[in-house]
Amino acid sequence: MLLAQMTDLHIKDNGKLAYNRVDTVKFAKDTVQHINHFTPKIDAVIISGDLTDNGTMAEYEHTKSLLGQLNMPYYVVPGNHDQRKNLYDSFRENDYFMGDEYIHYSIDNFPLRLIGLDTLVERKPHGYLPPSSLSWLDQVLNEQPEKPTLIFMHHPPFKTGIEHMDVQNLLNAEEFTKLIDKNSCVKQVACGHVHRAIQTVINSTVYSIAPNAAHATVLDLEFNAQPCFTLEPPALQLFRLDEENKLTSHISYIGRFDGPHPYFNKNGQLIE
Ligand SMILES: [Fe+2]
Incomplete structure (x- = not known):
């Protein structure tokens, strides 16, 4: 199974630009085309929050028309720039929403089980999973303890070293990671929010943040670094579950680059 993560x-x-500079609509269109033309075919797409910049219905209508171009199913969870009710109302016809107070759900019809978690605290940059969300997750994980599972959510439950983002990650990260530790079916927790490709391991689980297809947060690990973005090469994250249920992830860059060039000539010799 192949899964793509947009975030x-x-x-x-x-036609407004983000921060008066970033044409986020164009980047999203390019990403959708990249996913549609990828071979082998990508089976599903997860979108880990901040679908819109301000969470207005007009922005969601626009987002939905862009995502409607995808040739495979896609699944969304909110980020801090979203508004839960508007997102819910815009995407509720995609019948995987469970209709609870939060936009949590599990998708069980792929070899990799996908669990979407809603970490949004309205009008706050940080995330939080209230006790009801954690007990929902505990229950859902216990339903299929053997099936390889990927959880996706907006706010990372770990520090990255980029301080201005670390202060707005998942507030109750420890509670969440303790729950994950109990469930060996969770192969990876895939997040967004930081606009950079970052990975860590907490006990035996991989936690990742996907790269961005529009603006990237500047990699500045100095204490008190100024919050800035840069336009690095656009990219998305891919996950591949193989026949032995091993999960591997890749960064796939979006755009035209020099190559591909063969390593070997037609006689099978390595080109020097
Ligand atoms: Fe964001």
Whole structure:
């Protein structure tokens, strides 16, 4: 199975640029085309929050029309730039939403089980999973303890060294990671929010943040670094579950680059 992760689209409406500079709509269109043309075919797409920049219905309508171009199913969870009710109302016809107070759900019809978690605290940059969300997750994980599972959510439950983002990650990270530790079916927790490709391991689980297809947060690990973005090469995260249920992830860059060039000539010799 092949799964793509898009994150932090920050779609605006009426041709507005994010931060007066970033054409997020164009980046989203390019990403959708990249996913549609990838071979072998990508089976599903997860979108880990910040679908829109301001969470307005007009922005969601625009986002939905862009995502509607995908040739495979996609699944969304909110980020801090989203508004839960508007997101819910815009995407509820995609019948995987469970209709609870939060936008949590599990997708069970792929070899890799996908669990979407809603970490949004309205009008706050940080994330939080209240006790009801943690007990929902505990229950859902216990339903299929053997099936390889990937959890996706917006706010990372770990520090990255980029301080201005670390202060706005998942507030109750320890509670969440303790729950994950009890469930060996969780192969990876895939997040967004930081706009950079970052990985860590907590006990035996991989936690990752996907790269961004629009603006990236500057990699500045100095204490008190100024919050800035840069336009690094756009990219998305891919996950591959093989026949032995091993999960591997890749970064796939979006755009035209020199190559591909063969390593070997037609006689099978390595080109020097
Ligand atoms: Fe974002």
